[in-house]
Each structure stands twice: as C-alpha cells, then as structure tokens.
Amino acid sequence: MGGQPLYLAPRLGPRLRSVLESPGWLHTLTDALGSPLHVVLPDQVVENLDGFRTSYGRHQLSGQVFFAHKANRSSAVLRRLAATDAGVDVASLGELQHALGSGFAPDRIMVTGPKNLELLWLAARSAVTVGVDTPEELAQLAALVRTYKLARVRVLLRLSGFAATGVRVLSRRSRFGTPVRELAALLDLIERYGDAVDLTGVAYHVDTTSITEKVTALEGCLLALEECRSRGLRPRAVDVGGGFGVNYLADGGQWERYTTELTGAVLGTRPPLTWGGHRYGLRNENGTLRGTLGLYPAHRPVTGARYLDELLTHPAPSFGGRPLAELLLDCLYDLYAEPGRALLDQCGTTLAKVLEVRAPRDGGPLLVRLAAKADDVALEEHGVLMDPIVLPGNAAPCDTRAEPVAVHLFGSLCLETDLITRRTVFLPRRPEPGDLLAFANTAGYCMDFHATRAQDQPVARKVAVWQEGGAWRWCLDDEYWPISVGGAQ
Ligand SMILES: Cc1ncc(COP(=O)(O)O)c(C=O)c1O
Structure with a gap:
C-alpha cells in the first residue's frame, strides 16, 4: 500500500453502533430491498x-x-x-x-x-x-x-x-x-x-x-x-x-493527521491522497500553500x-x-x-454493495465500484470525509492476517465524475464483491437531498429500524408510525 493508512473512523453512538454490529441482518435487508439502502433510526x-x-x-x-x-x-x-x-x-x-x-x-x-x-x-x-x-x-x-x-x-x-x-x-x-x-x-x-x-x-x-x-x-x-x-x-x-x-469523526488526531498529510500532498512532499490529484480547494503556488480547505470540519x-x-x-x-x-x-x-443536521446526528446509515474490486495496471489504490451513485451517499457533496465500515458478505471468520488497503470508491454511473469520494480511502482489509460498505451518519442531508434517477437507476429505498425486545426490527420508511412500534409515544 505504501505509507501508513490514514484512517478517518466515524464516530458511532451506541444505537448506530448496535445496528452496524448486525451485519447479517443488514445484508438480508439489502439483498431484499436493493443497494443502496438508507437506514434511519x-x-x-x-x-x-x-x-x-x-x-x-x-x-x-x-x-x-x-x-x-x-x-x-x-x-x-x-x-x-x-x-x-x-x-x-x-x-x-x-x-x-x-x-x-x-x-x-x-x-x-x-x-x-x-x-x-x-x-x-x-x-x-x-x-x-x-x-x-x-x-x-x-x-x-x-x-x-x-x-x-x-x-x-x-x-x-x-x-x-x-x-x-x-x-x-x-x-x-x-x-x-x-x-x-x-x-x-x-x-x-x-x-x-x-x-x-x-x-x-x-x-x-x-x-x-x-x-x-x-x-x-x-x-x-x-x-x-x-x-x-x-x-x-x-x-x-x-x-x-x-x-x-455534527461531529462526524471519532478521533481528532486522525483528522489533524489527515489534513496535514493532505497539505503535504498538495505541496508535493508526499504521494497524492486523492483521485486525479484533487486538492479540496488548496493549491501550490511555487511551494507556498494557498486557497481554502473546502471541507466540513469533520472533527x-x-x-x-x-x-x-x-x-x-x-x-x-x-x-x-x-x-x-x-x-x-x-x-x-x-x-x-431550527436544527437540521444536528437533530439527525447518529440517525442513519447508508449501505452500498461492493460490485467490483480491481487492481489498476499501473499500481496504486484498488478501484472499488459500488452499487450506489455519488448522489446516494452525498457525504462528499457536503465536504464530509469519513471512512465507510466494511460489512463482509460471507460468514467466514475475520481474517486476522488482513492487511490495510488504499482504495478509490466509484459509483455506478458511467460518468468519470461519479466518485463516492475523491479521497483515497484506507480500509483495514481488502473489500470483496458482495461486501457491504456502511457509510455512517448520513441522515443529515447525505441521504436524499441530492437523490436523482440518473441513468434510470432507482432511487435508494429507505427503511426505519428500531429496537424491540432486544432485537432490531424494521419496516419501510413510509410504513412507519410510532403507534405500531411497541408503544413508543
Ligand atoms: C432557514 C433555515 N433553518 C434551518 C436550517 C438547517 O440548518 P442545519 O441543518 O445546518 O441545522 C437551514 C438550512 O439550510 C435553513 O435554511
């Protein structure tokens, strides 16, 4: 991979963490309802x-x-x-x-x-x-x-x-x-x-x-x-x-390190950290850093x-x-x-299936294609940089010898610009076709604000999930009424 992985781990509250700790169930939901799938809490x-x-x-x-x-x-x-x-x-x-x-x-x-x-x-x-x-x-x-x-x-x-x-x-x-x-x-x-x-x-x-x-x-x-x-x-x-x-990231140190390294990449003092040399608003003017970092302060x-x-x-x-x-x-x-984003903190996640993983001939990060468009996971649109979580598709025990990998995440449109994020993403192990990537904390603006039917691809379905009797339950978002969920007022 070359160099230390630059992780940007999402901050997960207990409820969102608990849903993401049910990968088998989330796979069943996406198998039935398609990818991408928005899950709201x-x-x-x-x-x-x-x-x-x-x-x-x-x-x-x-x-x-x-x-x-x-x-x-x-x-x-x-x-x-x-x-x-x-x-x-x-x-x-x-x-x-x-x-x-x-x-x-x-x-x-x-x-x-x-x-x-x-x-x-x-x-x-x-x-x-x-x-x-x-x-x-x-x-x-x-x-x-x-x-x-x-x-x-x-x-x-x-x-x-x-x-x-x-x-x-x-x-x-x-x-x-x-x-x-x-x-x-x-x-x-x-x-x-x-x-x-x-x-x-x-x-x-x-x-x-x-x-x-x-x-x-x-x-x-x-x-x-x-x-x-x-x-x-x-x-x-x-x-x-x-x-x-909203505070999206678990670790302020990771954010500091990432932004410092990004600056280094723009100045050419380290290898690139983005697809196509994208600079997130920064530029190198004869060795001096100029411009403004066009990113949400994720931590x-x-x-x-x-x-x-x-x-x-x-x-x-x-x-x-x-x-x-x-x-x-x-x-x-x-x-x-009138809080929007802040009231929706930790209220949802977007799941996208991995369709293809390809190693480019000239080396560099793996090319990972997802069954989702950039508009379905609009974190990048809002300048939010945060790692997805890999939910393996097979029930095989976790390979403890797994090595971190650098990847570029692409969407399902035949558009060069359909990148889920322009950032090189570091994952703790190589994803495989059939795995799910869970993008955490997408409920505020990153689920449906930008949704399109480009290329006649379906708009992501949305499900509501809640805990009842120690288990997670779900229904289609439109079917949810608080009266039907175990007496929630
Ligand atoms: C008038 C008004 N109120 C509230 C909001 C919500 O802002 P936020 O989601 O950042 O809390 C917006 C966002 O555009 C707005 O225009």
Whole structure:
C-alpha cells in the first residue's frame, strides 16, 4: 500500500453502533430491498431533541425546537417527532403537506425559505407560522389573507446583514432575509398589514460554523426586537435558525493527521491522497500553500446542543458583555431553533454493495465500484470525509492476517465524475464483491437531498429500524408510525 493508512473512523453512538454490529441482518435487508439502502433510526432523533431541550432548561429558556425538514425526507423521522413536543421547519409545499399529514398541529409548524404562492396560501389557510423573507413576500401574504378572508397569520421576520459593534466585519452575505438596515421600512409594512399578520418574532439563519457571526446575528435580533417594542409591537420570539453542526469523526488526531498529510500532498512532499490529484480547494503556488480547505470540519468537539449552549453563554458586546441567554430571559423572550443536521446526528446509515474490486495496471489504490451513485451517499457533496465500515458478505471468520488497503470508491454511473469520494480511502482489509460498505451518519442531508434517477437507476429505498425486545426490527420508511412500534409515544 505504501505509507501508513490514514484512517478517518466515524464516530458511532451506541444505537448506530448496535445496528452496524448486525451485519447479517443488514445484508438480508439489502439483498431484499436493493443497494443502496438508507437506514434511519427514528428513536435517535428524540434523544437528540432531548439534548436541545436540556440546553433550554439549563438557561431556563422557553420556546420551541423546530426540526429543519429539508435535511431528510424521512416519514419515520417526521412521524416520530410529531409524537413529541417538537416543531418542524418546512421549506416547500411538499414538506408542509408532509408535516401536516404526519401529525404536526399547525401551531408547531413554521415555514421558512423562498416560497411560492401555493405554499403561502396553504400556510395561511392552515394557520402555520410564516418566517417572512422579504417585504414583497409580506405583501403577498397579506393580500392572500385579505382576499380569502383568512385569520391573521403569525409571522417572524427573517433578518440578515448584521454588523458587529465597533467592527467592520458584517455577518455573512445572504440572499435570504431582509437586511437589518431596512427594518424600519419592514415594520411600517407590518403596521400597515396589521389586520392580516401578527408579528410574533424575528429570525436569522447564518450558514456558518463561526460562533462570532452567530453572536452578532443574535445581538442584532435582540436590538431589532427593541425597535419593534419601541413602536408598540409585541413580538416575543427570537429564532436562531440552524447550523449547530455534527461531529462526524471519532478521533481528532486522525483528522489533524489527515489534513496535514493532505497539505503535504498538495505541496508535493508526499504521494497524492486523492483521485486525479484533487486538492479540496488548496493549491501550490511555487511551494507556498494557498486557497481554502473546502471541507466540513469533520472533527468538531462542540456541536449540536453544546454549540447552542456555547452561543447562549457567549457575552453580548452590544449589551455590556452580558450572556445572551440572560438577555433572552430578562425580556422573557422565547427561543426558537431550527436544527437540521444536528437533530439527525447518529440517525442513519447508508449501505452500498461492493460490485467490483480491481487492481489498476499501473499500481496504486484498488478501484472499488459500488452499487450506489455519488448522489446516494452525498457525504462528499457536503465536504464530509469519513471512512465507510466494511460489512463482509460471507460468514467466514475475520481474517486476522488482513492487511490495510488504499482504495478509490466509484459509483455506478458511467460518468468519470461519479466518485463516492475523491479521497483515497484506507480500509483495514481488502473489500470483496458482495461486501457491504456502511457509510455512517448520513441522515443529515447525505441521504436524499441530492437523490436523482440518473441513468434510470432507482432511487435508494429507505427503511426505519428500531429496537424491540432486544432485537432490531424494521419496516419501510413510509410504513412507519410510532403507534405500531411497541408503544413508543
Ligand atoms: C432557514 C433555515 N433553518 C434551518 C436550517 C438547517 O440548518 P442545519 O441543518 O445546518 O441545522 C437551514 C438550512 O439550510 C435553513 O435554511
């Protein structure tokens, strides 16, 4: 193989680990339902929700956690959450219909993102809360309410373009939300449409891992609420959006080592670590490393509910350095959050069968072709680098003399670009046709967000799995209702 293997082992929680420790069962499922196969663990999402609730409790904050539905289309996940006190954030007509049909009462649904007229109408008709993106959208919504004589719609104003006090840096540029400098004009409209809309809060979603940008945005929202109140409006919720993140890798040291070696490969001081010399955004300019590593920070010690904690305990420079949670509590504001990826942490795995293993004539990593397209396992699309787990296809005892191998993982399309990952992957032993590769932790955005029917290949099936009486049970995702699984509430 040449050199030490550079593993990036996935972080596995007890529930996901337990499923992956049932390889015979997973083989039976894929034999019956085809490869690739998505496996979701709806009970895990409830555990993750509890983590967010605990964080709210720690800061004595009330409010709601809205699952960002876009992260996974699973009915099982949605129906399982409907059986809790969670809310759901929907971003399309289909998602709103799905949420209503899964048992979410309208007061637990929020519509965000760009909206067409049909979505606005169904939102207003069914009395869900609307996160308004622009003044134009507000006018459209008010017109619908007036034309169809609907009840006043609860709205949150999504704001963007926040500026930190005393610093030149603005929060990330976004094409969503109304720039906060246009707040006054937006509030004029809220007053003008007072018969049609009821302002209940303000919101942001900044797509970044940076806590500083989020602090700036949250402070900006608190200032915006002050402005609302100075006009006699009474909004009481701040929606901090999503982006709490996931820690994908078990070992920070492996991540450090991998990124250092990748840098070396780009600079030419070690053999390549990718297919076709791909550089993940880095480049070598006369021996100097340039560019930005375009990868998700796969090992992140503070994510999910702990990241929310860190945000809430952060001092707010515009408010004399007081912690943000204290400011929210002082004003009795409700905290809304819309986690997608973080609520789906450890909630699923994608299985793909090995079809072919070939040694290239010129040496180098083995070429491994899978019965799956890159779009079925979209970890690479999201910049997440993480090793799959080999689930051997035969029942033969594990060969203790097995040697690590370097492989390139290809998809099933006849496209040069259909690579499951452009990274050279190191596996503890040579995979064989018939083995399964299990890609862990794919439930957030990496299962169905990018799914296609390219080359008329079927879209992966999805199954829901749960533990009952010490054994794993399964059903098709669409067949799952929490009532049928041993009394889960
Ligand atoms: C408005 C809004 N809320 C929440 C989310 C969820 O983000 P994440 O999955 O990173 O938590 C998104 C993601 O695009 C979003 O656009």
